[in-house]
Amino acid sequence: MSTEPATSGEATTRIEVTEEAASQALALLEDEGLDTDIAGLRLFVQQGGCAGLSYGMRFDDEPDEDDTVYEHHALRVFVDPASMKYIEGSVLDYEDGLQAEGFHVDNPNVVSECGCGESFRT
Structure with a gap:
């Protein structure tokens, strides 16, 4: 599949998704009964965190x-x-380690993150 934007908006910088993150998200989408040809994962930024x-x-x-x-x-x-102005150029990955398992945005x-890694500042 293409790593270029599939529809609206001209992206100057891409959002990348690793193969492992895509695989995990697709499995979850299918578990929810969603059509993976239309439905997808929304990645956004919200106010909050330390x-x-x-x-x-x-x-x-x-x-x-x-x-x-x-589409990745x-x-x-x-x-x-x-959200794009905060996360352009990011890579969505899936980590499966001893201390944590889940999606991670690189x-x-x-410019700084809180100690728990749940919030950030640009």
Whole structure:
């Protein structure tokens, strides 16, 4: 699948997704009974956390009209314009280690993170 935006919005910088993250997200989408040809993972930024901003993820049935849609390893990723300015250039990965398991955003725009790694500042 293409790593270029699939639909609306001209992206100057990509959002990348590792193969492991895509595989995990697709399995979860299918468990929810969602059509992976249309539905996808929404990656967004919200106010909160001790550093000021935090990442959010959820499954959506389809992208919003103003979303940029990326497709990596058959996973569709939806990013709204407000979130894009904070997370452009990021890589979504899935970590499976002794201390933590789950999705992780490697964001080149972050200037500081809180001690627990749940929130950040750009």
